Amino acid sequence: MNGDPNGSPDGVGDATIPVEVVEGEAHAGATDAATDAANDAATGAATDPPSAGGAVAPASETGAVNEAAADGELARLQARVEALEGEKKDYWDKLLRTAADLENLRKRQRRELDDTRHDTKQRVLKEILPVADNLERALAVSTGEPDAVLDGVRLVQRQLLQALERLEVVPIEAEGQPFDPNLHEAISQQESDAHAPGTVMTVLQRGYKSGDRLLRPAMVVVAKAKAKVG
Structure with a gap:
């Protein structure tokens, strides 16, 4: 049997796989594994919030706390x-x-x-x-x-x-006093020589006070000046 020095003993030639191809496939596999691990870690972090000690708390415990x-x-x-x-x-x-x-x-x-x-x-x-x-x-x-x-x-x-x-209750003195509208009520006016104008000349009805309060005014006739003739 004539064997190929670089082949199988049977003389059937195996295809030679370049070293670059093998290394490339190994590198690609490692990269995919690292990517999957990173994705799993990110998904877990988003789903379960970390506990106070840094551990992830289950969703059931969070609901119980709320x-x-x-x-x-x-x-x-x-x-x-x-x-x-x-x-x-x-x-x-x-x-x-x-x-x-x-x-x-x-x-x-x-x-x-x-x-x-x-x-x-x-x-x-x-x-x-x-x-x-x-x-x-x-x-x-x-x-x-x-x-x-x-x-x-x-x-x-x-x-x-x-x-x-x-x-x-005391009477109000009115006769001969100047007419005071707060104490006297003028019934009429008459000309008089004996009384100054604006003076009470006659009291028709006496007035009375109780303390400082007026019970009723005195009804009086008030003197006025005589009209000038000519």
Whole structure:
């Protein structure tokens, strides 16, 4: 058998593979493996976030953490709602109590005002009734003499003025005084030589004051200057 020194013993020639081709295929295989490994690492990093220690946490654990946080927030909100409901009830109770206190205050003030009016009326009547009694006595003992009747009436008038003074009611002095629109009400004007113009010359009805308050003005006639003749 004549063998090929570079071939098989059988003389069948094997094709020779160049060294460059073998090295190229090996390099390509290594590159593809490195690319696949990089892609797998990137995909895993995007899917599972790293844990505090750098390890990737499973998705189930992340969901459990989020659910626990939501439950805690819900519990906090429910507690806040219950607290607000309690505050609302307290405020409502206070409002009702305040309204009741105000109503009781109004009723008490109304009663006090009625009592004050009643006491004032009684005080006035107690002062006036004796005057009416004396007037009846003066008329009963009258002998028909004008002077006796006049003296009795003057006595009653004096007693009445004293009663009014005790009630802090005083007459307004008007005659001979300058006309004051705050105290006097002019009924008419008359020419007069005896009175200066603008002076009260006659009092038709006496006015009265209670303290600094005017009960009624005095009705008066006011003097004016005589018209010039010619």
